[in-house]
Amino acid sequence: MLMGGAALDAVGVPLPDETLAAARASDGILLGAIGGYKWDANEKHLKPETGLLDIRAGLGVFANLRPVTVFPQLVDASPLKKDIAEGVDIMVVRELTGGIYFGRPRGFGTNDNGEETGFNTEIYSVSEIDRIARVAFEVARKRGGKLCSVDKANVLEASMLWRKRVTAIASEFPDVELSHMYVDNAAMQLVRNPKQFDTIVTNNIFGDILSDEASMITGSIGMLSSASVGESGPGLFEPIHGSAPDIAGQDKANPIATILSGAMLLKYGLGAEDAAKRIETAVAQTLDNGFRTGDIYSPGTTLVGCKRMGMEVLKALESHRRHRREEEGGELWEILEVEVITPPRLGKTYVPDFKLKIHDFSALLETKATSAISVPFDLSGYKWYLQVSPMHKKNNDETPYVALALILWPYMLEQGLTVHAVFKFSIYDHSNRMYCGCKADYNFDFKNNYSKKECLIPLQELLKWSSFLVDDSCVFGVEILKIDVSSPERKEVVVQHKATTVQNFFVQKKGFVEGTYTWTVNNFHELELKNFFCSPTFEVGGHKWYICMYPRGDRCSTDCLSLHLCLDAPNDLPRESKNVAKMTLSIQDQKNGKHVTITTGLVVFRGSWGWPNFIPLKKFKDPSGGYLVESNCVVKADLTIVGSSNDG
Secondary structure, three states: OOOHHHHHHHHOOOOOHHHHHHHHOOOEEEOOOOOOHHHOOOOHHHOHHHHHHHHHHHHOOOEEEEEEEOOHHHHHHOOOOHHHHOOOEEEEEEEOOOHHHOOOOOEEEEOOOOOEEEEOOOOOOHHHHHHHHHHHHHHHHHOOOEEEEEEOOOOOHHHHHHHHHHHHHHHHOOOOEEEEEEHHHHHHHHHHOHHHOOEEEEOHHHHHHHHHHHHHHHOOHHHOEEEEEOOOOOEEEEEOOOOOHHHOOOOOOOOHHHHHHHHHHHHHHOOOHHHHHHHHHHHHHHHHOOEEOHHHOOOOOEEOOHHHHHHHHHHHHHHHHHEEEEEEOOEEEEEEOOOOOOOOEOOOOOOOOEEEEEEOHHHHHHOOOOOEEOOOEEEOOEEEEEEEEEEEEOOOOOOEEEEEEEEEOHHHOOOOOEEEEEEEEEEEEOOOOEEEEEEEEEEEEOOEOEOOOEEEEEHHHHHHOOOOOEOOEEEEEEEEEEEEEEOOOOEEEOOOOOOOEEEEEEEOOOOOEEEEEEEEEOOHHHHOOOOOEEOOOEEEOOEEEEEEEEOOOOOOOOOEEEEEEEEOOHHHOOOOOEEEEEEEEEEEOOOOOOEEEEEOOEEEEOOEEEEEEEEEHHHHOOOOOOOOEOOEEEEEEEEEEEEEEEEO
16 A cells, blocks of 8 residues: 555655555554655655654554564674673663644744744643553563653653653552653663663653664664554554665665564564564574675675565575474484464454354364354344354365354345444454454445455364364354444444353254255245245244245345245244254256255254345246246255254
């Protein structure tokens, strides 16, 4: 997506609306450098850097995380003495959207002597300080457990409030050691004794300066990545260096900062810490192998360009993924390392609106059912279903995946109405006590009420990965984040989250109950004047069932014959128990003995299930065909009860 200078050249603005919209709809953004001499003379609102400020504000990111790590292979490249630089590992947490860069009033004026003046305002609110402090404490908790808050509380009122609130938030994190330091002293200590710092938290302008100073400890800003995150929504991940227009197009830039920004995206944006670690290991291995771009080159190493360095990191990543050599018992063994492909973690704050626990997952596979569909759950005035497809295959890929889809009950929709929903699918990771999954969206309408299937995890990975499959059971979930309704005017529906609805889905390994019923309709032309008509009841599994036909289609389809299989007197059944069944409905072509047939996956029966658009009326009534002969048609229902379901 275009942004910065490229966007200015293409469309005349530094941040096009479509770029911001795509960023908001994503799970994470990897951002390249955006500036250059070409646009330096532009007015402020037409500078590339304005696009950067706008996307930060548009995404609501307020915390900038800058790791400062001296790689042991590059310690000699540091301008500091080796004994000072060696082992430095600092995380600078900078407040990003407040302070003097955004404070008002600001501008130009004239003083009492008639001189031109320029002025800015350093201002912070309690909520702004509290939220960045909590982010910093959480980061410190996961690192060395030490947090240093940097301010200028001996002079600035904004810093006095900063120190007061950071000290107050510390009570929420008794396991983290908090210290305070004035910014001038911190600037000195960073070059005098940087190893004293583990995690630093500070305001916008101090963080801007200190993080750049700290970056030089590493020897090159071409090695440093950063992350900008908010309370919710996608994060922004980018190298800290600029676009370096003086070497553009010369294959001289160091790509490692961008590569490590991708690792931060995986770790902090998607929760895929193992994948991030593999990238970090590949970078370290590439440096071990002696490859250097010009900014980190030293005698005795191999000087390479940007492209070659990227390829060497990729080779190291592939090598690490495929093989590991171990020495054991005096013998050298080559072990094939199997990469486990798991979905990204959604974070500990993720709570699904609906949770489906499938028991006896292996039995579900044995039924060869294409999917399992839940009971409906209500949210914000709509009925939704969760569909789990255990053996879904992508286009041109024979690998079976466990995939999820969201279904919107179409009978709540009006003709021409479109419901755009944004949601997150998930599977529960028992080892980490966290959901993993992906974000998706879909435009639902009368004829398109099944979302696209989103592949969560390869089936074989699920079967061998005990974190997801425990006691032959796994838990799937969905959280609906946003609902927009369009027609004739677009309006946003407030998503009203309630306590998670839980459903247990049991599949038997054997002892299925099967039944077949054939319904011959002898007077279709007479009955088609009705909105619908039904077959006699028939019994399967101790319950009575019947077929319902809508001869002119139902509310969702006026140009098709609609067929439904219904449970007779469903309200007489105990609410705590429902049948899980697989059904097939078909209409016979009486001239050649063939059938138009549709089969469900496994569905939970509480009332009825069927298809509004079973067969086009034009095809059904075509005299040259055999589906309707004179006034006769033959409908068949095959029903297999494979299990039960109850509320969790």
